[in-house]
Amino acid sequence: MTETAARLLSNWIVAQVPQHANWLRQSLEGLAQGAPDRDLYIFLGLAPRKLGKADLVLNAADLANANAARAGWSPSGWSVDGAARVLALLTATSNRPFAERFKDLRRTSDVAEMIALYRGLPLYPEPEALDFEVGEGLRSNIRAVFEAIAHHNPFPQDHFDDHRWNHMILKALFVGSELSPILGLRERANPELARILVDYAEERWAAGRAVTEELWIPVRPFADDPAIRDKLADAIGKGHLTEEGLL
Incomplete structure (x- = not known):
């Protein structure tokens, strides 16, 4: 090679x-x-x-x-x-x-x-x-x-x-780097990363800041995880997130 x-x-x-x-x-x-x-x-x-x-x-x-x-x-x-x-x-x-x-x-x-x-x-x-x-x-x-x-x-x-x-994905968000050019973003999704990203989104919303839609790419496969599902439902209820945004 x-x-x-x-x-x-x-x-x-x-x-x-x-x-x-x-x-x-x-x-x-x-x-x-x-x-x-x-x-x-x-x-x-x-x-x-x-x-x-x-x-x-x-x-x-x-x-x-x-x-x-x-x-x-x-x-x-x-x-x-x-x-x-x-x-x-x-x-x-x-x-x-x-x-x-x-x-x-x-x-x-x-x-x-x-x-x-x-x-x-x-x-x-x-x-x-x-x-x-x-x-x-x-x-x-x-x-x-x-x-x-x-x-x-x-x-x-x-x-x-x-x-x-997971550290690389989170740092990309912190430095304002796009997630979509990261190869394997979907394939390397894992439950721990999904929970980390939902917590990150909650902190952003609490500070009145927006969350990039790319963040949900590695979260979607675990949207039914009990540790994540309730937080997502709460975010939808508060208007921070739409159900379409998780599709």
Whole structure:
């Protein structure tokens, strides 16, 4: 899968900035042959200057190929330099575990680099070894970094336990992030999350604040749960919620 994803990324980048194809190829060849970490850091720093920061131009066939390479992977919205940074991580070889290199990169990266690092999560080897670093990204106060993990990324759906999943959904609400771009929002619904979201809605209503309709997506499968049913009925009775809103 990783080789296919790397090949796709390389083809897309070269198609968009063919004038820099030689630089990209030579740089990646060095990284693939075990160049020191310093060379990887230099590449990551040069990528936006060499390749630009334009959006990666992809058509429907490109997106279908991405999904075939890794189910759920959608590089729509990626930038050219961001794609190159992920490609470099997939290409570089080292005696050090991947998670150690990722940790060092995260600690020294700027926001754009961090977004690229986290968008590449579904493509990296040893995903279970990245648990701590993913947690750090979820705790970020920078919404774009949080969304690099939470939005259009199959990694959380595939690797988070219910506790971390529920925390991510709740934080998305707290930071004003949309829920619908979260892959698995329906499939990963669970009773504990449904109860948490109903309590969150009650707090919002008590403060005179609105609740996004997306919140009910993971609640609906558990609307008949005794711990939830009465609260929903009370909310409908008070005019905070309509029965249609739960459909």
